[in-house]
Amino acid sequence: MFQIKPIVSMLMRNKSGPLLLLIQIILSVAIVANASFIISERIGLIGRESGVAESEVFDFSIYNFDESIVPESQNLRDLEIIRQLDGVKAAVSTSMTPLSGGGWSSNFSYGSSEEDRKDTPNAALYYSDEQFISTLGLNLIEGRNFYPDEVHIGGSELASLAIVTAEFAKETFGDEPAVGQTMYRGNIGDQPMKIIGVVERLQSAWVDNSNLNRSVILNVELNNAFNRILVRADEAAIAGLKESIPAALHKEHPNRVVTDFTTISEHRISVYRNHELMASVLSLMVVLLLLITSLGLAGMVMFNIERRTKQIGTRRALGAKKRDIVSFFLVENYLLCLIGGGLGGLIAVQLGQQLMTLYSLPKLELIYPIITVAGLLVLTTIAVILPARKAAKISPAIATRSV
Numbered sequence: 458m459f460q461i462k463p464i465v466s467m468l469m470r471n472k473s474g475p476l477l478l479l480i481q482i483i484l485s486v487a488i489v490a491n492a493s494f495i496i497s498e499r500i501g502l503i504g505r506e507s508g509v510a511e512s513e514v515f516d517f518s519i520y521n522f523d524e525s526i527v528p529e530s531q532n533l534r535d536l537e538i539i540r541q542l543d544g545v546k547a548a549v550s551t552s553m554t555p556l557s558g559g560g561w562s563s564n565f566s567y568g569s570s571e572e573d574r575k576d577t578p579n580a581a582l583y584y585s586d587e588q589f590i591s592t593l594g595l596n597l598i599e600g601r602n603f604y605p606d607e608v609h610i611g612g613s614e615l616a617s618l619a620i621v622t623a624e625f626a627k628e629t630f631g632d633e634p635a636v637g638q639t640m641y642r643g644n645i646g647d648q649p650m651k652i653i654g655v656v657e658r659l660q661s662a663w664v665d666n667s668n669l670n671r672s673v674i675l676n677v678e679l680n681n682a683f684n685r686i687l688v689r690a691d692e693a694a695i696a697g698l699k700e701s702i703p704a705a706l707h708k709e710h711p712n713r714v715v716t717d718f719t720t721i722s723e724h725r726i727s728v729y730r731n732h733e734l735m736a737s738v739l740s741l742m743v744v745l746l747l748l749i750t751s752l753g754l755a756g757m758v759m760f761n762i763e764r765r766t767k768q769i770g771t772r773r774a775l776g777a778k779k780r781d782i783v784s785f786f787l788v789e790n791y792l793l794c795l796i797g798g799g800l801g802g803l804i805a806v807q808l809g810q811q812l813m814t815l816y817s818l819p820k821l822e823l824i825y826p827i828i829t830v831a832g833l834l835v836l837t838t839i840a841v842i843l844p845a846r847k848a849a850k851i852s853p854a855i856a857t858r859s860v
Contacts, residue, residue, distance in 0.1 A: 461788070461792070464785065464788055464789045464792065465792070467789070468789065468792075468793075474757055474760065475757070475793060478753050478754065478757055478793055478797075479793055479796060479797045480797075481749070481750055481753050481797075482750060482793060482794060482797025482798065482801060482833065483797045483800045483801040483804060484801070485746045485747065485749075485750045485797075485801065485829075485833070486797065486798050486800075486801025486802060486804075486805060486826060486829050486830060486833065487801045487802075487804040487805040487808055488742070488746060488805075488808075489743050489746055489747065489829045490801070490802070490805040490809075490821070490825040490826040490828075490829045491805055491808050491809055491812060491821060491825070492739040492742055492743050493739075493743060493825050493828070493829065494809070494821050494822065494825045495735070495736075495739055495812075495818065496736045496739050496740055496743070497825075498818070498819060499732045499733075499735055499736040500736060502664065502729070502732055503729045503732055503733065503736075505660070505664075505669075506658060507555050507556055507658070507659075507660040507721065507725070508555075508593070508595055508596070508622075508656065508657060508658030508659045508660060509555050509556075509593045509594060509595070509659070509660070509721050510593065510594030510689065510721075511720070511721040511722045511725060512692050512720070512721075512722055513546070513594065513689050513690060513691070513692055513695075514592065514593060514594070514687060514688065514689050514720065514721045515687075515688055515690070515695055515698075515699075515718055515719060515720040515721065515723075516551075516554045516557070516685055516686060516687050516688070516717075516718075516719055516721075516724075517685075517686055517688075517699075517702070517715060517716065517717050517718045517719070518683065518684070518685055518686070518714075518715070518716055518717045519535060519683070519684045519686060519706065519713055519714070519715050520682065520683050520684075520713055520714040520716075521682045521683075521684075521710075521712070521713045522682070522712060522713060522714070523710070523712035523713065526682070526710060526712070526713070528680050528681055528682050528684075529610050529611075529680050531710065532550055532610075532678065532680070532684055533610075534709065535684070535686070535706055535709070536548050536549065536550065536686070538705050538706065538709055539686065539688060539702060539705070539706075542698060542701055542702065542705060543694065543701075544690045544691045544693070544694025544695075544697065544698060545688060545689070545690045545694075545698065546591075546592075546689045546690055546691070547588050547591050547592040547688070547689045548588070548592060548686060548687065548688045548689070549585050549586055549588045549589050549592045549686070549687050550585065550586075550678055550679070550684050550685065550686055550687075551583055551584065551585045551589065551685055551686070551687050552582060552583055552584040552585070552679055552685070553581065553582070553583060553661075553662050553685070554662065554685060554687065554719075554721070554724065555593070555659065555660045555661065555662065555721060555724070556660060556662060556664065556721060556724040556725050556728050557662045557719075557724050557728075558662055558663065558724075558727070558728050559662055560581060560582075560661065560662040560663075561581065561582040561584075562579055562580060562581050562582060562661065562663075562668060563579065563580065563582055563642075564576050564577050564578060564579045564580065565577045565580075565640035565641060565642060565650070565673075566640065566641045566643065566644065566645055567629070567638065567639065567640050567641065567645075568645055569645075570645055571644060571645050574644075574645050577625070577628075577629045577640060578625065578628050578629065578668065578671055579667075579668045579671065580621070580622075580625050580661075580668055580671040580672055580673045581659075581660075581661030581662060581663075581668060581671065581672045581673070582613075582672075582673055582675060583659070583672060583673070583674045583675065584613060584616070584674075584675050584677045584678065584679050585674060585675075585677075585678065585687075586603065586605070586608040586676070586678050587602055587603040587604060587605050587607075587608055589674055589687075590602055590620070590656065590674075591689070592687050592688070592689045593659070593687065593689070594689065595656045595657070595658075595659055596656060596657040596658070597620075597654055597655070597656050597657075598623065598655055598656065598657045599626075599634070599635070599636050599654060599655035600620070600636040600652070600653050600654030600655055601653055601654050602620070602654060603618060603620070603653070603676045607676050608676050608677070608678060609676060609677050609678070610677070610678045610680055611677065611678075611679075611680045612677070612679070612680065613675070613677060613679065614642075614648060615677050616642075616648070616650055616675035616676060616677045617648075617649070617650055617651065617676060618650060618651055618652075618653050618675070618676040619640065619650045619651065619652050619653070619673050619674065619675055619676075620652070620653060620654040620655065620656060620673070620674040621635055621652055621654075621655055621656075621672070621673050621674075622655070622656055622657075622658060622659050622670055622671060622672045622673075623655055623656070623657055623658065624658075624670040624671055625670075625671040625672065625673065626652075626655050628671065635652050635655055636652055636653060636654065636655060637651070637652065638651075638652045639651050639652070640652065650675065656672075656674075658670060659672040659674070660672070664728045664729060664732075688702075695720065699718040702715065702718075703715040747832070747833075747836060750833065750836065751836045751837075751839070751840040752840070754790055754793075754794075754836070754837050754840040754841060755840040755841065755843075755844060757790075758786050758790065758840070758841050758844040758845060758848075759844045761786070761789075762786075762844060762845075762847065762848040765848075766851060769782055769848055769849075769851050770851060770852070773851065773852065779846070779849035779850070780849070782845065782848055782849035783842065783845040783846055783848075783849050785845075786841055786844075786845035786848065787837075787838065787841055787842070787845060790837045790840075790841050791834065791837065794830070794833050794834055794837050795830070795834075798826075798829070798830030798833060798834075799830075801826070801829075801830070802823075802826035802827070802829075802830060805821065805825070805826045805829075806821060806823070806826065808821075809821025
């Protein structure tokens with residue numbers, strides 16, 4: 458029905474052209490499948506939720522270089538001034554900003570004694586007060602928030618209470634409730650910190666780190682000359698606040714630097730820039746490869762039409778219909794695509810194994826080579842159908858005249 462045998466005989470009589478096209482298809486499937494998988498994986502990374510109301514939150518830095526400034530009282534006064542500005546919903550000082558690319562992390566120990574001690578997974582550390590959750594728009598799903606009188610001002614050694622993310626709680630305590638558990642800084646018994654709450658999600662500063670969704674919030678406002686401030690505000694007011702906040706803080710005390718205003722959305726763009734660039738470059742490469750392969754298929758059909766004009770005319774004279782001519786070329790190219798796609802799929806899997814080993818990428822899912830071959834069959838149809846229909850219109854008289 459599909460005239461497979463004469464088509465194969467035809468291809469075997471002139472091997473060079475089909476062989477080159479077959480190699481092109483194999484390489485295209487191997488490269489496009491892996492590139493598509495990496496693009497999908499990168500887009501998935503970029504799309505992960507941070508847990509933060511990103512469009513409403515921004516951070517900035519205050520450096521008090523005047524030695525007469527008392528950091529402890531000045532920080533409280535600065536937060537009071539910022540919270541009174543129009544458009545501000547909440548403001549806190551913090552040790553780090555989500556998605557900013559820099560900050561603090563640590564692990565803890567837990568257990569009843571050193572003999573049965575276990576270590577928690579590494580987690581980002583946020584030192585802040587009872588307004589941290591509302592400032593970032595986090596979702597508290599278990600336990601409670603800090604009370605104002607539970608927040609200490611000073612060094613990290615004052616931390617005694619912790620609110621953890623759901624992923625940290627799951628990885629540390631499994632199915633046991635995290636609320637009520639005690640963690641220690643160092644050995645069992647050193648600086649105990651009781652877990653009082655769990656938030657659904659709070660990402661760390663490092664998007665390429667395995668601890669991205671493991672975070673711990675501790676009940677301390679760090680007492681430093683350098684402070685990082687997080688502000689949640691109406692989106693429409695953020696641009697104006699970038700000018701009114703420095704003005705208000707300098708009016709309170711002029712000898713300091715207020716700088717680096719950046720929204721969480723801008724931090725996201727910055728930390729994911731390399732991932733976006735890779736996805737864009739690979740997308741362009743995929744398009745070019747598919748375009749070149751399509752042009753190769755169309756070119757081979759047009760070449761065959763020129764070369765087989767007599768044969769087409771003879772077939773038409775013997776009663777072949779136009780759809781028989783079209784189907785002949787389609788089947789010929791489908792055969793090349795399926796053979797090349799099968800071999801290309803095998804190479805794609807092997808290439809994926811190498812990428813997984815060398816660059817710690819996830820295992821290539823088989824659906825990508827399958828979709829690539831399916832897409833190539835669609836492109837083949839589009840690339841072949843027009844020149845094949847043109848060939849089918851050749852009349853037997855014209856074909857015979859060209860002999």
